Amino acid sequence: MREIIVKSAIALTEEQKAKLEAGLRAADPQSELRFRYQIDRIVGGIVVVDGEDVYDASIAAELRKLKKSSDRLVHHGKDGKGIAVQDIPALLKSKLDEMIDHKHDYEVCGKVIAAADGVIRIEGLQDCRYGELLLVGTHGFALAMNLEETEVGAILLSEIDTAEYGDFVYTTGKIVEVPVGDELLGRVVNPLGQPMDGGDAIKGETTRCVESPAPAIIDRQKVSEPLQTGILAVDAMIPIGKGQRELIIGDRQTGKTSLAIDTILNQKGKDVLCIYVAVGQRASSVGKIVRTLKAHGAMDYTTIVLSTADDSAPLQYLAPYTGAAIGEHWMEEGKDVLIVYDDLSKHAVAYRAISLLLKRPAGREAYPGDVFYIHSRLLERAARMADEKGGGSMTALPIIETLAGDISAYIPTNVISITDGQIYLESELFHSGVRPAINVGLSVSRVGGQAQIPYIRKISSALRLKIAHYRELAVFSQFGSSLGDATKEILDDGAKTVEALKQGEGQPMSAFREAVSLYATVKGHLKSIPVSKVNAFLEGLYRYISTTMPELQRSLKDRGTFDHREEARLETAVSAFAKQFGAQ
Ligand code: ATP
Numbered sequence: 001m002r003e004i005i006v007k008s009a010i011a012l013t014e015e016q017k018a019k020l021e022a023g024l025r026a027a028d029p030q031s032e033l034r035f036r037y038q039i040d041r042i043v044g045g046i047v048v049v050d051g052e053d054v055y056d057a058s059i060a061a062e063l064r065k066l067k068k069s070s071d072r073l074v075h076h077g078k079d080g081k082g083i084a085v086q087d088i089p090a091l092l093k094s095k096l097d098e099m100i101d102h103k104h105d106y107e108v109c110g111k112v113i114a115a116a117d118g119v120i121r122i123e124g125l126q127d128c129r130y131g132e133l134l135l136v137g138t139h140g141f142a143l144a145m146n147l148e149e150t151e152v153g154a155i156l157l158s159e160i161d162t163a164e165y166g167d168f169v170y171t172t173g174k175i176v177e178v179p180v181g182d183e184l185l186g187r188v189v190n191p192l193g194q195p196m197d198g199g200d201a202i203k204g205e206t207t208r209c210v211e212s213p214a215p216a217i218i219d220r221q222k223v224s225e226p227l228q229t230g231i232l233a234v235d236a237m238i239p240i241g242k243g244q245r246e247l248i249i250g251d252r253q254t255g256k257t258s259l260a261i262d263t264i265l266n267q268k269g270k271d272v273l274c275i276y277v278a279v280g281q282r283a284s285s286v287g288k289i290v291r292t293l294k295a296h297g298a299m300d301y302t303t304i305v306l307s308t309a310d311d312s313a314p315l316q317y318l319a320p321y322t323g324a325a326i327g328e329h330w331m332e333e334g335k336d337v338l339i340v341y342d343d344l345s346k347h348a349v350a351y352r353a354i355s356l357l358l359k360r361p362a363g364r365e366a367y368p369g370d371v372f373y374i375h376s377r378l379l380e381r382a383a384r385m386a387d388e389k390g391g392g393s394m395t396a397l398p399i400i401e402t403l404a405g406d407i408s409a410y411i412p413t414n415v416i417s418i419t420d421g422q423i424y425l426e427s428e429l430f431h432s433g434v435r436p437a438i439n440v441g442l443s444v445s446r447v448g449g450q451a452q453i454p455y456i457r458k459i460s461s462a463l464r465l466k467i468a469h470y471r472e473l474a475v476f477s478q479f480g481s482s483l484g485d486a487t488k489e490i491l492d493d494g495a496k497t498v499e500a501l502k503q504g505e506g507q508p509m510s511a512f513r514e515a516v517s518l519y520a521t522v523k524g525h526l527k528s529i530p531v532s533k534v535n536a537f538l539e540g541l542y543r544y545i546s547t548t549m550p551e552l553q554r555s556l557k558d559r560g561t562f563d564h565r566e567e568a569r570l571e572t573a574v575s576a577f578a579k580q581f582g583a584q
Pocket residue numbers: 250251252253254255256257258259401435436503504505
């Protein structure tokens with residue numbers, strides 16, 4: 001006995017069934033046939049399944065064919081380069097016109113059955129892929145996140161009110177793509193690559209998927225070139241190399257953003273392209289950042305990917321990946337890129353909101369199980385490429401905000417374990433006037449040491465220990481008043497070292513200035529200078545040395561170090577200046 005399955009969109013009448021059965025029996029009088037009827041989502045028409053043979057006369061099949069041909073349009077459009085998000089509505093509109101021409105005025109793809117808080121549930125969407133871009137209604141976009149047996153859960157990328165119950169949803173066969181390339185320099189764009197600075201539309205001749213796999217191990221090489229932040233304390237003690245991922249972590253209002261922005265300012269004239277990704281930041285603070293960057297002429301080599309606190313969670317979630325895609329394009333062209341993710345705590349919160357709305361199981365602190373993965377796959381995209389691959393690099397400075405200094409919370413520990421070190425900023429230090437408020441004991445750089453400028457590495461090797469020693473003694477000295485001379489000396493020296501490492505906002509230092517300041521600090525030239533005058537002394541010293549001994553600056557630039565003779569001349573000059581300064 002053979003079983004024949006007949007699928008139709010609506011129940012067939014007895015009459016229709018009898019006619020169909022008679023027809024099929026007549027075609028094959030020998031076999032005994034049994035018929036089973038099913039209602040299926042095939043829009044219209046009929047499908048007959050006879051063992052392995054399927055006779056598909058459904059409208060759904062017709063539409064699939066139609067969709068395939070328009071997919072080809074999508075993939076090969078514009079010299080085979082793919083298309084940007086902005087171009088998709090036009091394409092889909094033509095696809096719709098095509099369908100109307102064919103009189104297929106049926107439900108084509110899916111239908112929204114629930115829409116709330118930026119998350120929609122769609123019924124009847126066939127052939128949908130994970131992460132695929134969906135067109136909702138006529139102009140809304142959504143990202144397919146949950147594929148279930150009968151439903152698809154998607155997050156809305158456009159304004160929440162673009163989706164309504166009953167809206168049609170179409171698959172596009174595309175992953176979200178954004179425009180990339182030099183066109184983006186100096187621009188502020190949203191996570192979909194649309195301009196937010198009131199400037200011209202971005203042409204988007206080159207585009208790239210926001211999600212792409214990290215470079216393979218073979219394609220990478222080790223971090224060996226310094227990325228100067230221009231912040232003395234960081235370059236001396238927590239050096240960062242090109243291609244490294246260094247976390248900036250600290251409570252709110254401890255100067256995290258300022259540290260990252262100063263690093264961007266310091267890349268001026270150094271052939272490093274910068275990207276600042278704002279995730280859920282206040283619009284006013286991003287406005288301030290843009291003004292700062294413009295004032296220092298840093299917008300020429302910087303792109304800002306903006307998602308503010310009032311943007312939907314899906315857009316905030318997408319922002320870092322968009323930034324990474326823009327950076328990767330330059331990295332693959334062999335350029336050096338610096339990318340700041342400000343901040344990943346808000347990114348995790350946005351992802352938690354999405355996951356809860358999609359009804360995914362919640363884990364620790366209500367974050368979903370894959371919250372580690374969203375950050376690891378993002379940060380793994382930062383790399384230094386092998387020379388055969390162009391030798392470009394992408395250095396990532398993710399930022400994490402802690403609560404009450406708790407770096408052992410879930411998200412901070414996750415990101416600490418992914419990155420190559422962290423710069424820990426402390427509220428207490430910040431409020432006591434030590435700015436940048438770097439806690440030297442808890443900050444590390446796991447790979448940057450190999451990339452540090454040799455002379456700075458040599459001269460600052462004892463600095464970290466010195467500061468740790470000072471902090472320890474400073475705590476003890478609060479208890480008793482009778483301190484030995486040796487202790488007093490260490491305390492005095494420590495206080496001056498801390499003072500020398502203080503640095504105002506928006507004043508990144510050149511490597512030469514760092515070397516001179518470190519030299520004076522480490523070699524004990526601050527002994528005769530009162531603490532309150534340390535900064536003035538170092539500033540004067542730098543001006544004096546750079547005018548009287550410009551050849552030293554050249555040596556440091558070319559060779560990264562000074563030889564014995566040069567060092568001896570530096571010593572004489574510093575002593576002379578200290579004497580002169582003391583006399584004033
Ligand atoms: P949030 O948690 O709000 O993002 P944040 O940790 O990013 O804060 P910033 O916004 O960078 O901190 O800085 C906080 C304040 O401290 C700002 O007003 C900034 O001007 C000031 N500030 C930061 N760094 C320094 C510095 N080195 N010297 C003086 N002031 C600073």
